[in-house]
Amino acid sequence: MxxxxxxxxxxxxxxxxxxxxxxxxxxxxxxxxxxxxxxxxxxxxxxxxxxxxxxxxxxxxxxxxxxxxxxxxxxxxxxxxxxxxxxxxxxxxxxxxxxxxxxxWIEGETLTTRIQRLGRLSETEVKEILLGLLPLLHRIHKQGLIHRDIKPDNIILRHPMGKPVLIDFGAVKETMGTMLNSQGSPTASILIGTPGFMASEQAVGYPLYSSDLYSLGMTAIYLLTGKTIKEMNIDRETGKILWRENVPDISQSFAEILDKAIQFYPRDRFSKSEEMFAALKTIPSPIPKTEPSLPPSTIFFPKPLQSPKTSHSKFKLFKQFKQLKDWQKATLFGILMGAFLGLGVAIPLKILFQQKSSQASTVDQLSNLPMSFYFIADSAFNDPENAEQKRQSLQEKGYSDAGLFWSPNYSNWSQYKSYKVYGDWFETKSACEKNLPKYREFNPSAYCGFATK
Structure with missing residues (x-):
């Protein structure tokens, strides 16, 4: 044949x-x-x-x-x-x-696309991705399989919740590369893997379970730095990848886990995925240095002075202000007075927004999100300045109600400790889902989230 x-x-x-x-x-x-x-x-x-x-x-x-x-x-x-x-x-x-x-068909985006679109990920985000994939690798390895091509291109964040999905196993590719050796026996004639994410033993044709952990570790480093191994410095005496200099604020415990995962010799790495998983579970989520100093249930957000939607009118802003508790109103008043009098009140988020007019003038406005609300999630950042830049870019693209909030201020988001950027927010789930398809034309990764205190 x-x-x-x-x-x-x-x-x-x-x-x-x-x-x-x-x-x-x-x-x-x-x-x-x-x-x-x-x-x-x-x-x-x-x-x-x-x-x-x-x-x-x-x-x-x-x-x-x-x-x-x-x-x-x-x-x-x-x-x-x-x-x-x-x-x-x-x-x-x-x-x-x-x-x-x-x-x-996995509806979502690869980690490569995510980095190209939003820049490098936070330590918390990378840790969550690892914790989502390691149990999967444990199940794969228990079947006697080795993936052999773990890399950002082969991990998709599935819509709408962003769960990582692993694609493109190397075993089928190896089957397609079967040939006969000099003795007439079938053998693999091809090398499976991607330079920069492939362990040394795999590069010479002898992949191990820890080879997948090496690839996962290198993937994590790419997500943290936005750089491949070719773009990073190498210690010329030891061959060690000097990746930490690109992430100066990384926690020592998390960095040590990644360093162990990418050791040159397999004996120095985690031998099993459950070992790496257990090590990750012992370290706490990092708290950004820019954590707000406001009371836990009070935080102010950029919102437009006027919106084409009736649900975001001046009347609604006034109504929301009236619904604030007395101590919340006092806090808001104190912040405004402190800023006005030059008393040095430090607010970690930029709470002033800019709205373009025909004269390119700006209007400053404060508002407060409700105790519970639905929102179109766009992205998240550890750095409030990056989050604010993202919010401003959304407004420039026509999403006038784009804003952000500090995740720990809402109980169901508190574990993430990041600044969540949203394209719009709504009082009902149905309203959010109705507007989501149109927003996804701009950001395919968007989804409807819910925040509650």
């Missing part, structure tokens, strides 16, 4: 008499990925189809590759059924001597 390399499928042709190709979403040495719709599902469910091409044109290898492909597909199906952190496998098939996997 002759193995041929076909041209990519076209929208006019249904793959497996079922799947209509919508667009190409990636390609590599082993084939191409497509976004497709399932014409046999009432919803026209979208899915990702991976077209895989064997790397050698050897008819005698086709039955072996076929058998291995089916085995790997069965493993992917089992893993996807047990975790929402791995795309579910809907189907697999062979057509015109090409191999296809049909997997769940």
């Amino acid at each position: 002759q193995i041929v390399t076909n041209t990519p499928p076209t929208p006019e042709k249904l793959l497996n008499n079922r799947y209509r190709i919508l667009q190409s979403i990636g390609s590599g040495g082993f084939g191409e990925k497509f976004l497709a719709e399932d014409t046999q599902m009432p919803s026209g469910r979208r899915c990702v189809i991976k077209q895989l091409k064997p790397s050698v044109n050897r008819p005698e290898l086709y039955p072996l590759i076929q058998e291995q492909f089916r085995r790997e597909a069965a493993i992917l199906e089992k893993l996807g059924e047990k975790s929402d952190r791995i795309p579910r496998l809907y189907a697999y098939f062979e057509e015109e001597e090409q191999f296809y996997l049909v997997q769940e």
Whole structure:
């Protein structure tokens, strides 16, 4: 049987008499990925189809590759059924001597895209991502599998809650790279992994479970610094990556965990994912140096003086002020008077906003968010200045009600200790969900959140 390399499928042709190709979403040495719709599902469910091409044109290898492909597909199906952190496998098939996997389409953005869009992540955000992925790696490793290609491109933050999802296992790629050695036995002919995120033993063809932890550690460092290993300094005597100089405010305990994960020798790393998970759970979440000094339930936010929406009118601002408790009104008055008299009252957030007029003038305004509210979440920052810059950029793009709040001031967000930037806020969940689709055209990662004190 002759193995041929076909041209990519076209929208006019249904793959497996079922799947209509919508667009190409990636390609590599082993084939191409497509976004497709399932014409046999009432919803026209979208899915990702991976077209895989064997790397050698050897008819005698086709039955072996076929058998291995089916085995790997069965493993992917089992893993996807047990975790929402791995795309579910809907189907697999062979057509015109090409191999296809049909997997769940994860709506979200990769960590690479996230960094390019918003800049480096905070320690708290990176820690949460690691804690979300390590139990998954434990489950994968218990199956005797090694992912072998963990990197920012292969981790998607799923909408709407931002849970990390791990994609593109290396085992199927290895199957496509099968060839015969000089003794006539099947062997892997390709190297799976990505330079900069790949451990030394994996680079020479001997991946271990700790190789995945190395890749995860390097991914975490990229998220913290926004830089790859090629962009960082290396100690020329020890070979140690001097990544900490790019994150001077990182906690010592968290840095030590990442340093252990990326040790050159496997014996010096965490040997199991549960060890790294346990180490991360022992360290507290960092508290930014710019934590507000206001009482826990009082914090002021930038809001427009006027809004095209009736729900954000002057009347509503006045009504909200009247609903404040006496001590909250006194606090607000004291802050304003202190600032006016030059008494040096320190407010960590910029509470003055700017609204453009035809004369490019600005108007300053204070307002207070309610005890509970729904909001369109845009992004989060440890640094209040970056959060304020993001808020201002949203206003410049037309989102006049964009604002931010300090997460610990709301009980259900207190664990994050970051400045949450939102595009708009609402009194009801239905109002938020109604406006979310339009906002997602601007920010695909946006979701409706709820904050309560």
